[in-house]
Amino acid sequence: MTTRYDAEAAAALVNDAISGAACVDGGDLYLDSTCLVDAVRVLRDGGDSDLVFLCNLTAVDYERHFEVVYHLQSLDLNHILTVKARLHDHEDPALPSLTGLFHGAHLQEREVYDLFGIRFEGHPNLQRMFLWDGFPGYPLRKDFLQMPGDVRAGLPGFPHEREENAWPVPGSVPQRPYHPNDPAPPSDVAAVEGEEAS
């Protein structure tokens, strides 16, 4: 059965090699983005950690910051570790690329760049993957097009907790779906209330 690799142990391992590069918050390991590559190399090549397999790489937009999430797995010792890095620059977030360590990071980093606009410095081919060059914006960011139905309640620190955001709310939806053959149009937007155009 896959166990969780202890985040405290991982942080100690990283901090031994690069002091101050790792900290633990809420049971997850956070790495300093400036020395991310070296820190992950320590985790990959360390005998006790042996995290040689990059399972999953994705990002989350928490609006105040981005979090890039890595799931690293050891195949021999059968444990998994969640590693995160925070990015506070919302205009031009950037992180060192892990493609030098994991060949499997190529496509996953491109996907995150395409949908979140997070640049991975040192990636050999950082282009948009699903969307075309010149597509306006990054769809998985929370502020993209401000889609209707912002149902967000409960957690302190998350935005969209205002009463007036009860669903359904008047909002805007794109009138025309994007199509790969379209020459990158900014889509026309109609105001709607429920299903009725207003």
Added chain:
Amino acid sequence: MTTSDDTRLAMQGTIEALTSGGGSEPVVVNLGPQHPSTHGVFRLKVTLDGEIVQDAEMRIGYLHRSMEKLAEERTYTQNIPFTDRIDYLAAMSNNLAYCLAAEELLGIEVPARAQAIRVMFAELQRVASHAMANGTFINDCGAWHTPLFHMFRDRERVLDMFEMTCGARLTTNYMRIGGVAFDLPDELLPTLERFLDDMPENIANYEALLLENEILHARARGVGVISPEMAINSSLSGPVLRATGVPWDLRKASPYCGYEQYEFDVPVGERGDCFDRFLVRMAEVKQSLHILRQVVDALPEGPYLADVPLHARPEPGEAYARVESPRGELGFYLVSDGGPAPYRFHCRPPSLINLSALKEMSLGGTLADAIVTLGSIDIVVGEIDR
């Protein structure tokens, strides 16, 4: 200058290039987006020197539906049908992985009968998906459609069983958070028994037909080779990884739905080439049938769905749950902010990540080999693009 002049000049240029004997010039060939070998809307831009692949670059996104964004606007239960459409050849596995992630967030115990039914349908789905994968792979190798339709007969019977259980054949929407949507119909178990009785003979027929086939060996042996180290470094998973000899199967390594109760082997290959991937899939079908037999023999009674509120609101937190889908490690990463819809919904698609090493597998081979390699990876474009 008229068009015919243009054409004539271009032809002259071509003839001069061909007859001057000054070496060859790289040619760029687009495979797809509409091409029988791409199994969907997938484009591979290949740079060729003669017939030898010098560079292979994939262009994807033709099927991008932005499911991860859509899912942020729908409740946890409403998102289950999306997962069918991510990998439409293994909808049950996708349903299952998503439900496992949601259950981890919600802290729900799944009843024993529901677990067994989930295993049953996940394994039936593997039989159907591998039938498709192997059939189309043989198709890519040049055996035009005859083996494919032999295997489609088996897949058809699995889809019939899906239909009698949940009313749908491909986009099943059968799993629910906390169990499955419906209990098994009365006629399912006898149908499944007949299927399990017939399959060994069918598989023996396929093996007699294909395994010693000289043309298949010539097309697939030693083609698209990848080393175990490179496969692990490229995050490959599923039969593509196991064909290199790495016995990594999440059903063994990280059992879910009670897989630890069932006895089965993890078939591995030796050389990591296209033929080994085909062999691993053939062997996995046999293991799936073995698991199915055990599930049928020890199917527990009891409820098939736990008591779960329709609009569940999990506590703030995150979950990453994964299953061994027919194509590899299929994971769902969900983040909850305490609301009725996921704050973030991410699918870890094995089809996309298994393509990480496609270029390395194809370089130096011929264009025809690149097509066989692509077929042996078994991609589903709906899952690549999402």
